[in-house]
Amino acid sequence: MTDPIRVVVADDHPIVRAGIVALLSATDGIEVVGQAATGRAAVELARSERPDLVLMDLRMPDAAAAPGEQLDGSQATARIVEEQPATRVLILTTYETDDHILGAIEAGASGYLLKAAPPEEIVAGVRSVVAGQTALAPAIAATLVRRMREPQASAAPSLSARETQVLRLVADGLGNAQIATALFISEATVKTHLIHVFEKLEVSSRTRAVTRAQEWGML
Amino acid sequence: MTDPIRVVVADDHPIVRAGIVALLSATDGIEVVGQAATGRAAVELARSERPDLVLMDLRMPDAAAAPGEQLDGSQATARIVEEQPATRVLILTTYETDDHILGAIEAGASGYLLKAAPPEEIVAGVRSVVAGQTALAPAIAATLVRRMREPQASAAPSLSARETQVLRLVADGLGNAQIATALFISEATVKTHLIHVFEKLEVSSRTRAVTRAQEWGML
């Protein structure tokens, strides 16, 4: 009999981790070896436990880290996949916008499931990914297929992490100087980021940039 | 020894319900008597099981219901509290905006906790609410205190039809002169409308006015 699948669970909500741990611990052949509440903790746990798989949420705000040092699920995924090629990452999140999905896949995730999935789909996903396959929720698979067919038509431009960060603060109503202060960069840098955002979204005002980013699932 | 506290758990994500059920079932004196994935199902379960408490999420999209017939957590709370005065509702959600909080409290919820809370806070909350007390996450309590002190700021304001019209065009990225042209009014009039919108929404920029109006369901 083979060794059980060793899993690390990363989610910022304790009650959600409890649900995932309860599900996986009650499943034959799966063993939860650690839990993390932040992206950074997930990376460290993966490093120390060398699990077969990390079940990763995407947004895991870390109150202890500065805004510029937050490590979301995609960034944590990229780190883990880079440092431990034998460890696979399966995303389990509520977010299903194109940029979340593509960001995670591009970061190296081997699967992407939604928290709305039935528990047996999550268990099956864990097994598939550890077996070297890909696990995608049906809606996610459809999104990727659509992207393959219409790479340029459906391709909403992507914003870099910093551009997204700046735009979020614009959406919060901050001016350029306030954003500069919040991110510890200069106002000139904020303006440059915004100019790039405007070009990518094909807009010419910050207000429209925000609403278009919302329409395209970027905010 | 008294009867255990009978609880219904309502959350659209199975894995989250699994976590809550695992937590509560492992707690002495608490018995989970039903689970619901939608607001409507929660109301029906509360009707048939007559639990002491319903642990309720706020956003529970119901794929089987028309948009106009969705029953979110606040609406479900109002129904339950109206039909079964002996059943208390404790909100457990990720949303902590003022309008979510006030909506739930006004609907009759006896408590409001966040999913980010440690599990023991959730258990304590269940016990408090069933004992007739109120359970609020610290951040939520602070919000309510602030509202008590500034009641005039508490009600979500309404925008006049013209104000809404102007704001929609702002959301589309138009400048004041363009809005004036589009609506056949002067730019000075547009500015006056926007000033009133800013006052009502308690913002000082058009971008923030748009995102706040969206948050408050005005756009």
Add this chain to the structure above:
DNA sequence: AAGCTCATCAACCGATCGGTGGATGGGGAT
């Protein structure tokens, strides 16, 4: 008659925005 809300309009001015035209350096791919 008085008061309120809404829609309309004006002028002034400081603050902010957005575009232009530059720039350096890091990291990765070819």
Add this chain to the structure above:
DNA sequence: ATCCCCATCCACCGATCGGTTGATGAGCTT
């Protein structure tokens, strides 16, 4: 070595925004 993307930064300047202070008139309610 070269190219590309990203993040960072600067100065200048015209355009726009937002706040202030002021105003009239319509329609409705008290």
